[in-house]
Amino acid sequence: MxxxxxxxxxxxxxVLLITSPLAALASLMLLVVxxxxxxxxxTVVSEVADDNTKK
Structure with a gap:
């Protein structure tokens, strides 16, 4: 978890870095996001699936 x-x-x-007003290379950061x-x-789906199989 x-x-x-x-x-x-x-x-x-x-996401906060993308929306900052001084974000240089915003298009590159969009790809990273x-x-x-x-x-x-x-990751969240795999954690939920692992929690379901442990019960």
């Missing part, structure tokens, strides 16, 4: 929480917090931090989003979703 800690891995999922860390992944969500990192994703939120990336898309990749981080898919990574976050896969």
């Amino acid at each position: 800690n891995k999922a929480l860390i992944s969500i917090l990192l994703f939120v931090e990336l 898309v990749a981080a989003f898919f990574s976050t979703v896969s």
